[in-house]
Amino acid sequence: MAVTGFAPLRSCRNLTFCAISRTFATTTALEQKKYKLVVVGGGAGGCATAAKFSRKLGKGNVAVIEPSEEHYYQPMWTLVGGGIKTLSQSTKSMSKVLPKSCDWIKTRASSFDPDNNTVTTDDGQKIKYDYLVVAIGFHLDYDKIDGAIDALKNDPNVCSNYASWTVEKTYPAIKNFQGGNAIFTFPNTPIKCAGAPQKIMYLAEDAFRRNGVRDKANVIFNTSLGVIFGVKKYANSLLKVIESRGINVNYKRNLVAVDHKNRESIFENLDTGEKEKFEYKLLHITPPMSTPEALRKCTQLVNAAGFVDINKDTLQSTKYKNVFSIGDCSSAPTSKTAAAVAAQVGILKKNLSAVMEGKEPELTYDGYTSCPLITAPNKCILAEFDYDANPLETFPIDQGKERWTMYHLKKDFMPHMYWNLMLT
Ligand SMILES: Cc1cc2nc3c(=O)[nH]c(=O)nc-3n(C[C@H](O)[C@H](O)[C@H](O)COP(=O)(O)OP(=O)(O)OC[C@H]3O[C@@H](n4cnc5c(N)ncnc54)[C@H](O)[C@@H]3O)c2cc1C
Known part of the structure; x- marks a missing residue:
């Protein structure tokens, strides 16, 4: 089954809202701890993954390894550079963005050992996992x-x-x-x-x-x-x-x-x-x-260019069935965007869940990605396309034209979608 269309809107349809009250755990007492799922990276892909699986797997079963105190909505930085938004509008504290029921291991992953299901951190912790999602973005x-x-x-x-x-x-x-x-x-x-x-x-x-x-x-x-x-x-x-x-x-x-x-x-x-x-x-x-060095040096996980070597349809590692990757650091040959991450998270949720249940991945990612090409403070061409660089447009109008509606979608609507839907 393939999925197409505007990724954030697509995610929106699938959302279930639930009130979650959970305590927040951070680092040092976690040495040698084992988790059902470890997510490396707490950016767009890591946070969205943690949100989807913390709810599913429950408290204490998901850990996110992420060193940064801040989470940035980077797509807003074009508008920050253009004097239209501020850096603080693109920033939230990582503690507010990560789901409360996951353990935040607040340090950097320094090496991966997929043969022994272990990630080692800068401060010497060895974190074991049943399943791993790598989402550490670009350096x-x-x-x-x-x-x-x-x-x-x-x-x-x-x-x-x-x-x-x-x-x-x-x-x-x-x-x-x-x-x-x-x-x-x-x-x-x-x-x-x-x-x-x-x-x-x-x-x-x-x-x-x-x-x-x-x-x-x-x-x-x-x-x-x-x-x-x-x-x-x-x-x-x-x-x-x-x-x-x-x-x-x-x-x-x-x-x-x-x-x-x-x-x-x-x-x-x-x-x-x-x-x-x-x-x-x-x-x-x-x-x-380039992808971060900690990842690049794990030759079992990456391809020659240093990206996590995954099946582009299922997002599963080509070598390790319990490892998946999404976002900028994966080998999926699509344009690297948060919109692509939004589409990938839906595929990941379904396929990793299937693997956890002993089944084969069932959903196919078509490479959906999107780039709102702002051309002026009130004009934008909303590019949406797939792996084969074929347009995969959401709206029944010519998206190749500069439009103020697409500009407002980018400036006002997408940040809301990101913080309130994609990351939750
Ligand atoms: C100027 C600019 C404009 C953009 N415009 C758009 C746009 O209009 N539309 C769009 O969809 N996308 C846009 N993007 C791209 C989008 O922001 C990225 O594609 C998206 O954030 C990728 O998500 P990710 O999770 O792969 O990586 P990131 O969101 O970058 O997250 C990676 C995380 O991994 C962490 N990390 C790094 N190394 C380690 C380590 N060793 N151990 C543990 N954690 C680690 C980092 O601290 C970071 O939090 C833009 C980006 C920029 C910079």
């Missing part, structure tokens, strides 16, 4: 761009929507921009939300117009990719936006260095290998990304 590799961290820390004109410590720099950089090159980058690795590197560019370009500096600005999108977007229908729409807004796109350009003292950025031309220098007055960096 941001700013350090792979020479000078990027220094520039992000010291140059007010270098910003990045991708991390909590850099996202608040973006809007001041846009607001204070007076002209010159405004450069937006896309790295040479898989990334989360492949639309986000250009969404902030459209918001910045719009702000430059409103601030009266557009005629002095050269807006440049330097992307490692050879296309503007991976789905033809939406790529065609975006190319029209780019043309009408006078944006310059350079394909196959990968940012390799930033010299913030001279306001210069160096890009590698991926076709010729040559290095090209671009002066900047504003530089928005999307960093290269």
Whole structure:
């Protein structure tokens, strides 16, 4: 059986609301503890998984290994960078988001031993499990761009929507921009939300117009990719936006260095290998990304690229029947988004439950993912598509068009869906 459609709406249909009053347990007394289910990572995928299974398995049977005190709704960071929302609106305390009946093991997983059903943590705990869900997302590799961290820390004109410590720099950089090159980058690795590197560019370009500096600005999108977007229908729409807004796109350009003292950025031309220098007055960096090292070094669990090697239909590990993975760190070959996670959680719930009952996984994931491509503070193209890059649209209208309704869906409705439905 396959499932299609708008993932959050889909989850909404399946929701059961129940009042749960439970006590909250954290770390140190848990050494050597064994759980029915261990979830590694408390982000979008980990929290949603814990919510679904804590209710099902009951108190004390589910543990989440997650070091962070904060849980972020990262899809809001485009709007934070655009000056439309604040970082605090995208943030909740992890203790409030994780289900109360699961044990929160507040540290980092440092290694996985799937042959012995054990995860070891940074502080030396050995956590045993019957079933494991890996949802530890992406690591941001700013350090792979020479000078990027220094520039992000010291140059007010270098910003990045991708991390909590850099996202608040973006809007001041846009607001204070007076002209010159405004450069937006896309790295040479898989990334989360492949639309986000250009969404902030459209918001910045719009702000430059409103601030009266557009005629002095050269807006440049330097992307490692050879296309503007991976789905033809939406790529065609975006190319029209780019043309009408006078944006310059350079394909196959990968940012390799930033010299913030001279306001210069160096890009590698991926076709010729040559290095090209671009002066900047504003530089928005999307960093290269990889799965966290703790996962990558477990060669039994991951594929050659470091992603948890899963069956793309069932989300089950190709080697270990008691291991599943969802979200950015899994090998499911779809665009990495929270919307994809929302769709995957429904599949995971059904398939992992079946395995727990000694049955085979029964639901098939079609690769559903979604990217609300914001093009202005009141316009958005809602891209929804599957593994084969075929549109998989929810609404009976042409979603390839810029629409204010889709913008409000993204800005106002989706955060509500995330906090109140997907994570509960
Ligand atoms: C700027 C930006 C814009 C985006 N826009 C959109 C959008 O419009 N729509 C959309 O659907 N998606 C969007 N996304 C993508 C979306 O946020 C991610 O795809 C989603 O959060 C992935 O969920 P995840 O659970 O796989 O990873 P995450 O939510 O990143 O969670 C991973 C968790 O694992 C934890 N962790 C890491 N290492 C370890 C370890 N060793 N041990 C234990 N825990 C660990 C981390 O602390 C984190 O809490 C955007 C993201 C960004 C940054």
